[in-house]
Amino acid sequence: MIRLFVTQxxxxxxxxxxxxxxxHYLTNVMRLAGGGEVMAFNGRDGEWRxxxxxxxxxxxxxxxVARMRPQxxxxxxxxxxxxxxxxxxxxxxxxxxxxxxxxVRLAITERTNxxxxxxxxxxxxxxxxxxxxxxxxxxxxxxxQKLPRLLVDWPADRPFMYCDEAGDAPPAMVALAGRxxxxxxxxIGPEGGFSPAERALIRGHAAAVPVTxxxxxxxxxTAAIAALTLWQSALGDLRGA
Amino acid sequence: MIRLFVTQxxxxxxxxxxxxxxxHYLTNVMRLAGGGEVMAFNGRDGEWRxxxxxxxxxxxxxxxVARMRPQxxxxxxxxxxxxxxxxxxxxxxxxxxxxxxxxVRLAITERTNxxxxxxxxxxxxxxxxxxxxxxxxxxxxxxxQKLPRLLVDWPADRPFMYCDEAGDAPPAMVALAGRxxxxxxxxIGPEGGFSPAERALIRGHAAAVPVTxxxxxxxxxTAAIAALTLWQSALGDLRGA
Numbered sequence: 001m002i003r004l005f006v007t008q009x010x011x012x013x014x015x016x017x018x019x020x021x022x023x024h025y026l027t028n029v030m031r032l033a034g035g036g037e038v039m040a041f042n043g044r045d046g047e048w049r050x051x052x053x054x055x056x057x058x059x060x061x062x063x064x065v066a067r068m069r070p071q072x073x074x075x076x077x078x079x080x081x082x083x084x085x086x087x088x089x090x091x092x093x094x095x096x097x098x099x100x101x102x103x104v105r106l107a108i109t110e111r112t113n114x115x116x117x118x119x120x121x122x123x124x125x126x127x128x129x130x131x132x133x134x135x136x137x138x139x140x141x142x143x144x145q146k147l148p149r150l151l152v153d154w155p156a157d158r159p160f161m162y163c164d165e166a167g168d169a170p171p172a173m174v175a176l177a178g179r180x181x182x183x184x185x186x187x188i189g190p191e192g193g194f195s196p197a198e199r200a201l202i203r204g205h206a207a208a209v210p211v212t213x214x215x216x217x218x219x220x221x222t223a224a225i226a227a228l229t230l231w232q233s234a235l236g237d238l239r240g241a
Numbered sequence: 242m243i244r245l246f247v248t249q250x251x252x253x254x255x256x257x258x259x260x261x262x263x264x265h266y267l268t269n270v271m272r273l274a275g276g277g278e279v280m281a282f283n284g285r286d287g288e289w290r291x292x293x294x295x296x297x298x299x300x301x302x303x304x305x306v307a308r309m310r311p312q313x314x315x316x317x318x319x320x321x322x323x324x325x326x327x328x329x330x331x332x333x334x335x336x337x338x339x340x341x342x343x344x345v346r347l348a349i350t351e352r353t354n355x356x357x358x359x360x361x362x363x364x365x366x367x368x369x370x371x372x373x374x375x376x377x378x379x380x381x382x383x384x385x386q387k388l389p390r391l392l393v394d395w396p397a398d399r400p401f402m403y404c405d406e407a408g409d410a411p412p413a414m415v416a417l418a419g420r421x422x423x424x425x426x427x428x429i430g431p432e433g434g435f436s437p438a439e440r441a442l443i444r445g446h447a448a449a450v451p452v453t454x455x456x457x458x459x460x461x462x463t464a465a466i467a468a469l470t471l472w473q474s475a476l477g478d479l480r481g482a
Contacts, residue, residue: 014304015387025267056317060341091332094460095466097458097459098457098458098459098463099455099463099467100455100456100457101455106358109438125315126482131460133457133458134456135457135459150331170481171474171477171479171480171481172474172479173414173474173479173480174480174481180400212479212481213479214340214341214473214479215341215375215478216339216340216341216373216375217339217375218339219335219339219373220337220342220373222336222340222466224417224469225336225463225466225467225470226470229466229470229471230470230471230474232455233412233413233414233474234414237456238412238413238414238453238454238455239412239414239415240411240412240415240453
């Protein structure tokens with residue numbers, strides 16, 4: 001069943017106007033006819049069965065039929081990732097959505113490969129991945145911030161996994177064993193790693209939990225996916241009931 | 242330091258002829274001059290410091306200087322992955338190299354999106370990723386095989402994680418806890434999953450260890466990376482000493 005993220009409220013009988021892009025996708029790409037059904041979610045009201053009721057030239061409308069799942073949200077997990085090259089950054093955002101991160105924060109670091117990115121496009125990628133992965137919310141994409149600023153503002157009571165390439169940190173599952181869940185973060189550096197000054201800043205942060213991701217050098221996208229997977233397995237919703 | 246995978250034997254003083262592609266990469270892309278140093282490995286003789294000694298029009302030669310690391314190999318881990326679309330399959334091969342898989346086996350399944358792939362190109366991707374990730378071998382890429390054939394030939398004493406989307410399997414870290422290391426596999430299905438007949442065949446296999454990768458639907462590349470990460474964390478070289 002096709003899933004669509006919408007911004008309007010969802011309740012029984014409500015009419016939801018789709019964007020031109022969504023209307024095009026449903027009618028032209030997926031060839032859905034009037035009366036055809038989709039699932040709709042908005043991050044607040046759960047997941048609803050909805051019916052395509054009117055198709056106009058530049059839009060379409062859904063009629064909301066029945067709620068299939070109540071709203072749930074995954075763990076309060078922030079992925080902080082250095083601005084890496086576009087293709088890998090887009091992969092990271094897609095995977096953050098699939099692996100249940102609640103937010104993606106973009107960090108400008110000394111060895112960052114770019115100073116800016118198209119946050120709107122990353123948001124669209126996050127929404128599409130959220131639709132496909134079955135979650136009931138979408139990760140927020142925060143605009144890029146310089147790493148020192150981001151660390152100053154970071155709450156001391158939100159621990160974050162610092163994936164340290166230096167290799168003297170304990171394996172992630174060892175470092176996370178026995179830790180409490182709740183608000184957490186995962187920090188992933190750029191290709192080429194953090195600078196020595198940045199490493200000192202990070203390791204001096206009260207909330208930093210240094211971990212190693214093993215004996216090989218990982219690209220930023222691999223490190224992000226591995227770290228999110230391990231956190232979800234140790235403290236999140238991959239750990240089972 | 243640039244790392245190069247070569248096929249020739251490596252020993253002190255040996256001369257190693259590079260391929261035209263490697264010579265182009267060293268001299269034109271990386272702008273390495275004669276006398277410049279690289280690291281060379283071949284999967285058998287460890288890692289060696291080597292010096293660029295002669296640059297001709299269509300090739301170049303390395304002189305092997307000194308061994309920096311003895312040969313090691315990672316865990317005996319096979320990734321079996323359905324033939325998915327090219328871009329995602331290439332990502333999977335790159336990540337399998339970074340995450341220490343020893344082999345990648347390609348499976349033709351009922352819902353496979355392709356019947357063939359360019360195995361040679363996948364091998365080149367595996368080599369490049371191995372050079373970058375710092376490992377001393379490269380994963381072998383096996384040509385595609387039909388899933389039932391692959392399962393018939395699969396040794397009963399090589400357990401494999403079966404990432405089952407049905408959801409009644411235990412979380413991967415729970416299923417792997419207390420298991421012995423040694424030869425293992427990870428089996429990842431196509432986008433759209435295995436067919437019911439395939440699921441029955443897999444679950445009936447003596448070596449199958451069904452696991453879940455959490456409450457969300459993962460794309461094949463995400464599932465492969467997550468599963469390799471979790472296996473390495475539970476039984477492989479991400480678990481620490």
